[in-house]
Amino acid sequence: MKFAIQWIRENLFAGWVSSAFTLLLIFVLWKTLPPFIDWAFLDAVWKPDSKACRAGEGACWGFIAEKHRFILFGTYPYDLHWRPAVATVLLIGLWIFSAIRLFWKWWLTLVWLSGLTTIGILMWGGILGLPYVENERWGGLILTLLLTTFGLAIAFPLSILLALGRRSDMPVIRGLSVGYIELIRGVPLISLLFMASVMLPLFLPSGVTIDKLLRAQIAMILFAAAYLAEVVRGGLQAIPRGQYDAAHALALPYWRRTYLIILPQALRISVPPLMNTFIAFFKDTSLVLIIGLFDLLSTIKISLNEPAWTGFGIEAYVFASLVYFVFCYAMSRYSRGLEHQR
Amino acid sequence: MIEMIKVSKWFGLFQVLTDVDLKVAAGEKVVVCGPSGSGKSTLIRLVNRLEEHQSGRVIVDGVELTDDPKKTDAVRREVGMVFQSFNLFPHLTVLENLTLAPVWVKHVSRKEAEETAMHFLARVRIPEQAGKYPSQLSGGQQQRVAIARALCMRPKLMLFDEPTSALDPEMIKEVLDVMVELAREGMTMVVVTHEMGFAKTVADRVVFMDGGRIVEAAPPAEFFGAPKTGRARLFLSQVLGH
Numbered sequence: 001m002k003f004a005i006q007w008i009r010e011n012l013f014a015g016w017v018s019s020a021f022t023l024l025l026i027f028v029l030w031k032t033l034p035p036f037i038d039w040a041f042l043d044a045v046w047k048p049d050s051k052a053c054r055a056g057e058g059a060c061w062g063f064i065a066e067k068h069r070f071i072l073f074g075t076y077p078y079d080l081h082w083r084p085a086v087a088t089v090l091l092i093g094l095w096i097f098s099a100i101r102l103f104w105k106w107w108l109t110l111v112w113l114s115g116l117t118t119i120g121i122l123m124w125g126g127i128l129g130l131p132y133v134e135n136e137r138w139g140g141l142i143l144t145l146l147l148t149t150f151g152l153a154i155a156f157p158l159s160i161l162l163a164l165g166r167r168s169d170m171p172v173i174r175g176l177s178v179g180y181i182e183l184i185r186g187v188p189l190i191s192l193l194f195m196a197s198v199m200l201p202l203f204l205p206s207g208v209t210i211d212k213l214l215r216a217q218i219a220m221i222l223f224a225a226a227y228l229a230e231v232v233r234g235g236l237q238a239i240p241r242g243q244y245d246a247a248h249a250l251a252l253p254y255w256r257r258t259y260l261i262i263l264p265q266a267l268r269i270s271v272p273p274l275m276n277t278f279i280a281f282f283k284d285t286s287l288v289l290i291i292g293l294f295d296l297l298s299t300i301k302i303s304l305n306e307p308a309w310t311g312f313g314i315e316a317y318v319f320a321s322l323v324y325f326v327f328c329y330a331m332s333r334y335s336r337g338l339e340h341q342r
Numbered sequence: 343m344i345e346m347i348k349v350s351k352w353f354g355l356f357q358v359l360t361d362v363d364l365k366v367a368a369g370e371k372v373v374v375c376g377p378s379g380s381g382k383s384t385l386i387r388l389v390n391r392l393e394e395h396q397s398g399r400v401i402v403d404g405v406e407l408t409d410d411p412k413k414t415d416a417v418r419r420e421v422g423m424v425f426q427s428f429n430l431f432p433h434l435t436v437l438e439n440l441t442l443a444p445v446w447v448k449h450v451s452r453k454e455a456e457e458t459a460m461h462f463l464a465r466v467r468i469p470e471q472a473g474k475y476p477s478q479l480s481g482g483q484q485q486r487v488a489i490a491r492a493l494c495m496r497p498k499l500m501l502f503d504e505p506t507s508a509l510d511p512e513m514i515k516e517v518l519d520v521m522v523e524l525a526r527e528g529m530t531m532v533v534v535t536h537e538m539g540f541a542k543t544v545a546d547r548v549v550f551m552d553g554g555r556i557v558e559a560a561p562p563a564e565f566f567g568a569p570k571t572g573r574a575r576l577f578l579s580q581v582l583g584h
Contacts, residue, residue: 245392246429250443250495251418260442264433 050308063312064319067303071319074139074294080131084142087122090115091145099334101341119146135213139294141323147285147295151220152278158221159228164258166233177229184226189287192219197291216288224281231277235270236262268339275335279328296323343368343499343530344389349398351384358384360554361398368498371531373541373562376551377577382534385551386501389532390414390421403498419447422492426504428484430476436463436487437472440494448495455494462490466520482513486520493524500524502533536581542566550574 012022043058048066064071073084094115097103103111123142126132138146165177184192196219197212204210210218239262247257267274286297294302300316303309344366351359358381366372374382387393388400391407391414400407402417431439440459444450450458463469466486468479476484485505492500502521506514518540525531525544535541541548541562548565550558552573558565569575 240427240429242425242427242429243431245423245425246431248392249390249418249421249423249492251415251447252443253415253447256446260446261431265431268433 053312059318060312060315063303063309063315067309070140070303071296071299071316072140074143074299075137076139077131077133077137080125080133083122083125083130083133084138084140087119088142088145090119090122091142091149095149135211138213140299141296143288143293144282144285144295144297147217147220147288148282150217151224151281151285155221155224155228155281158225160232160263162225162229163232163236166229167236181226181229184222185230189220189223189284190290192223193287193291195219212291213293216291216293220281220285220288223284224277227277227281228274231270231273232266234273235266235268238269239265271335271339275331279331282327282331283324296320343370343403344532345399345401346388347399347401349388349395349400351381351388351393351395358554359388359395362554362556364549364556364559366499366530366532368530369528370546371525371529371544372533372547372549373545374532374534374549374551375536375538375541375577375581376557377580380551381554382551383503386503386532386534389499389501390418390423392423419495420498421501422495422497422499423501424485424488424492424503424505426507428476428481428488428508430484430488430491432476434475435472436468436474436476436479439476439487440491443491444494458494459490462493463487465493465523466490467516480513481509482516485509485513485517489517489520489524499530499532502531502535504534504536506535506537538566538578538581550577552577 013019039058041058043056045053045056045058045060045062046065048062050060050062053060053062069078069081072088073081076084094112097111098108121127121130123138124133124135162177162181165173166181168174168177193216196215200215201209243261243265244257247261252261286295288295289298289301297320300320304313304316344364346362346364349359349362350357362381362385364372364385374385376382384393388395388407389402391400395407403420405413405417407413407417430436431442434442437456437459440462441452441455444455444458445452460469460472463472466489468483468486471479471483471487476487479487489505505521506517509517514537518537521531521533521540522544531544533540533545545562547559548562549556550565550569550571550573557571558569558574560570565574566578569578
């Protein structure tokens with residue numbers, strides 16, 4: 001108790017500026033917190049009944065209760081929702097498994113390959129007695145997670161090559177890398193997605209079609225690679241010249257030098273901005289809405305279109321924010337852990 | 343072992359080296375000294391082509407250094423280098439620092455590379471630090487690891503670029519002791535240093551540079567006893583005078 005009082009005095013009321021801010025903060029909380037608790041919990045309607053919701057004062061969590069399956073799984077056939085559910089859990093499991101340093105061995109690639117194959121079988125079906133589901137109907141959380149996983153898995157290695165290319169001694173490679181990065185960075189992701197979905201088919205020879213999901217994925221990879229490349233380049237520039245001198249003096253050839261000496265240090269330095277870009281990319285996947293793919297945020301928007309449930313946007317977006325927050329916060333905590341490891 | 347013929351180098355418009363001629367025979371120990379900015383570091387960095395010369399010829403162990411990366415590579419495999427700021431790889435342990443190049447450049451087996459590494463760590467008197475990271479060692483220990491790292495490649499020639507300049511005074515001796523021992527074993531060495539005591543005990547020849555030129559080159563007794571040029575006398579009075 002004595003310790004608590006001392007702590008409060010030292011941290012909340014040390015000097016009049018500190019005291020003033022503390023009092024201001026208490027006032028703001030007193031004004032906002034009780035109404036929020038009333039709205040979110042005490043007055044909330046939990047039953048999926050839109051009439052009760054409209055009559056009540058509080059939040060309408062019934063909307064989420066009613067629509068959660070559409071929000072999480074999109075237009076995937078209702079009876080088969082267990083398949084994307086298992087796929088989602090599996091994919092999240094793969095992420096968590098790969099986050100553990102002990103498992104950073106060559107066989108992790110095999111784990112991922114078999115995991116992704118299983119996810120593919122679950123999502124598409126068509127074999128093992130599972131009915132076929134075309135990927136036009138995939139949606140919700142699993143779509144967000146798949147776009148992020150494949151996007152980052154391909155964009156990250158590509159970005160390293162681009163960053164190295166931008167620092168290359170060879171003018172052609174340097175020019176191509178700079179051109180690519182500046183071109184893609186100068187264009188909004190939305191217009192890239194539009195180009196991928198509307199313009200790309202025009203340039204393809206007739207008869208060749210690329211799936212809409214794949215086109216969106218490619219556009220997102222191209223976009224993420226350009227941004228990540230600049231983050232990696234920042235890390236590369238922070239490596240002291242002495243490291244290059246030592247590697248040269250030991251006659252290490254370019255790729256060995258890069259792989260063994262430069263990249264391990266550069267990527268470590270880049271962990272905070274890299275994770276920043278990863279998180280931004282995870283949320284940017286919601287832009288696929290504009291070309292007609294239904295990721296988590298899109299399914300929420302569509303649920304709100306139903307006449308019975310229009311007007312419950314706040315609840316819907318609070319729910320979406322919570323889901324996004326859980327993933328982003330996990331990524332953020334993990335990156336902080338990484339920074340402190342050797 | 344090293345032959346430099348009328349070597350010149352510019353950084354932009356500034357000429358750092360002018361018509362430098364230098365020969366180092368196998369087994370010879372040469373100390374290079376001179377005021378800062380006189381081109382000493384640039385001179386020895388030309389030997390393993392960390393810097394490129396723009397005119398003249400540099401021949402190391404019979405291989406002339408040109409734009410051909412194969413020749414540069416061949417020379418670098420034979421030449422070890424120790425830097426002022428150690429330049430150990432901070433993300434690798436001491437042992438990994440020592441085995442990296444033998445394994446990846448000379449394709450020695452990991453086991454053999456580790457045996458060699460432990461041998462040289464014992465030679466520089468820090469075998470117990472093999473599992474630590476460079477940041478956990480003192481400056482003197484780090485520099486000795488750097489020497490061991492270069493020796494693990496079994497070089498014919500060792501270059502030292504101000505190896506003790508970044509060290510606290512009490513650590514200079516432990517590094518110099520290792521270098522003296524190396525010299526006694528017959529290693530060919532080119533050492534840029536201000537440690538005139540080391541030059542007196544070890545050097546076969548002292549090369550004095552000023553303004554990008556070799557002004558004087560003589561055995562230590564002659565150079566320290568009777569420097570021929572005014573600039574050398576001034577330099578010596580500055581480094582020895584306190």
